[in-house]
Amino acid sequence: MSDNSPTMAAPQSEAGSGTHASAMIDLSRYPVGDLDSDQGRAFADQCRLQYEQTGLCMLPGFINKSALDELASEAAVFSDQAYFCKSSHNAYLDGGDASVSTNDAANRQEQTFVGSVAYDNIAENSRLKHLYQWDPLKDFIGYVLGKSPFYRFADPFGACSINVFVEGGEHGWHFDESEYTVTLMLQAPEAGGAFEYVPQIRGHKNEKEIVGRVLDGEREGVVELPFTAGTLLIFGGNQTLHRVTRVRGSRPRLVPVLCYAEEPDLVNSESVRQLFWGRSAADAQPGATG
């Protein structure tokens, strides 16, 4: 750990006032606590429009400064339990297209090396779980995405996990399988770990050509999203090509991933659980969801 990394602190054993979700969020800037109020609804409408028009809704400073330090310290403690997965994949995260050359955009291979702390390895009384389990936040995100009904994901490992990129960690260019992803930027690495994307090119008439050019390293159309700790990001990842560049240095890049579903009790497949957490449901800690 470098000198400027957050102090490693044990998670709080009891939920004090500082651990309540509403005390962690800058509610004066982002009134997400009450969708039924005029102010709350107007703000959520703005966010929904931004998401519809650009494929992402970015809320910098969503977490206030003191809570941010505490959330990052907690996540650093939990990061010891990350399971690391190294894989090679195409931009579409599928088996590719055998009818075209290996150099085609459909077949080019990208590298990914990322760790993930499973939800059941995150303490019940942690700030992150208080935040994830706060209904107004779920309702706000569902509203922005235009989803109703909207539920927290019921997977014991993937409901809310923490992505951990250590030295050499990266996530190669890809489109997500899921329609949207919600992440919280908690801790930037010393270098690298940039989130780059090419907005809303899925289904574009030149999609394959654009993907091919980006895989070749061309920068035209590539946007870099600044990593500002405390930012909440709602991102339509299956329409937008994106990647995380290789991380350098001893301070890990820490990004919790908050997952939701349009059906209650929805979970990941066993193969996804094995891939990202190296475990099956039978190995889940009790009380993992909620």
Ligand SMILES: [Fe+2]
């Ligand atoms: Fe992704």
